Amino acid sequence: SQQGEEDPQALSIQEGENATMNCSYKTSINNLQWYRQNSGRGLVHLILIRSNEREKHSGRLRVTLDTSKKSSSLLITASRAADTASYFCAGGSNYQLIWGAGTKLIIKP
Amino acid sequence: NAGVTQTPKFRVLKTGQSMTLLCAQDMNHEYMYWYRQDPGMGLRLIHYSVGEGTTAKGEVPDGYNVSRLKKQNFLLGLESAAPSQTSVYFCASSYVGGHYNEQFFGPGTRLTVL
Numbered sequence: 579s580q581q582g583e584e585d586p587q588a589l590s591i592q593e594g595e596n597a598t599m600n601c602s603y604k605t606s607i608n609n610l611q612w613y614r615q616n617s618g619r620g621l622v623h624l625i626l627i628r629s630n631e632r633e634k635h636s637g638r639l640r641v642t643l644d645t646s647k648k649s650s651s652l653l654i655t656a657s658r659a660a661d662t663a664s665y666f667c668a669g670g671s672n673y674q675l676i677w678g679a680g681t682k683l684i685i686k687p
Numbered sequence: 688n689a690g691v692t693q694t695p696k697f698r699v700l701k702t703g704q705s706m707t708l709l710c711a712q713d714m715n716h717e718y719m720y721w722y723r724q725d726p727g728m729g730l731r732l733i734h735y736s737v738g739e740g741t742t743a744k745g746e747v748p749d750g751y752n753v754s755r756l757k758k759q760n761f762l763l764g765l766e767s768a769a770p771s772q773t774s775v776y777f778c779a780s781s782y783v784g785g786h787y788n789e790q791f792f793g794p795g796t797r798l799t800v801l
Binding site: 619620622675678679 | 691728729730731732746788789791793794795
C-alpha cells in the first residue's frame with residue numbers, strides 16, 4: 579500500500595513559470611522527503627522536511643508540511659528545461675520510506 | 688566515489704529462470720534497500736537491511752530473497768522468475784535509517800521476464 583499520493587499526476591508549464599506539486603499521506607511520519615527522477619535514471623534526493631518543521635527552502639525549492647492535514651507541497655520557482663522529470667514524495671517511518679506514484683513535470687521551452 | 692552501483696543494467700529472463708542482482712555502495716552506509724518500480728507507481732520496498740548480516744522483509748517480498756554478507760554489498764535473488772517480476776529494480780543505501788536521512792540510489796536494473 580502506498581502512503582503518499584501526488585497531485586497532479588502530470589504537469590506541463592512554460593519555462594520560467596513556477597511549478598507546484600502536492601503530496602498527501604496516510605499515517606504518521608518522522609519526515610517527508612522529495613526526490614527527482616530523470617527519465618531512465620535513478621532517484622536523486624532533493625529535500626527533507628522533518629515532522630516538526632513547517633517550511634524549508636533549498637535554492638529554487640520550497641517545501642511545506644502540514645501534519646494536521648497530512649500533506650506537503652513542493653514549489654519549484656523559475657522553472658528550467660532541466661527540471662523536466664518525475665518528482666516523488668516519500669514519508670519516512672519505521673526504518674522505511676513509503677512512496678507516492680509521482681508527478682511528471684514537463685517544462686516547455 | 689562511485690556511490691551506489693548495480694549490476695547488471697538490463698536482463699531478459701525466461702519464466703522459471705533464476706538470477707541475482709548485485710548492489711554495491713562505497714559510502715560505508717549501514718542501511719541498504721531493494722525497491723521495484725512499475726509504470727505509474729511509486730517505489731515499493733522488497734527487502735532491506737539495517738546492517739551486515741541482517742535482512743528484513745518490505746512491502747512486496749514474495750518471490751525474492753536477499754543477502755548482506757558484506758556491509759558494502761546487498762544481493763537480490765529471484766529463484767524462479769515470473770512475468771509479474773518484470774520491473775525496474777533500484778537499490779538504495781543510507782547512513783542511518785531512511786526515515787531520518789536521505790537515501791542514495793543506484794541507476795537501476797531493467798528486468799524483463801518472458
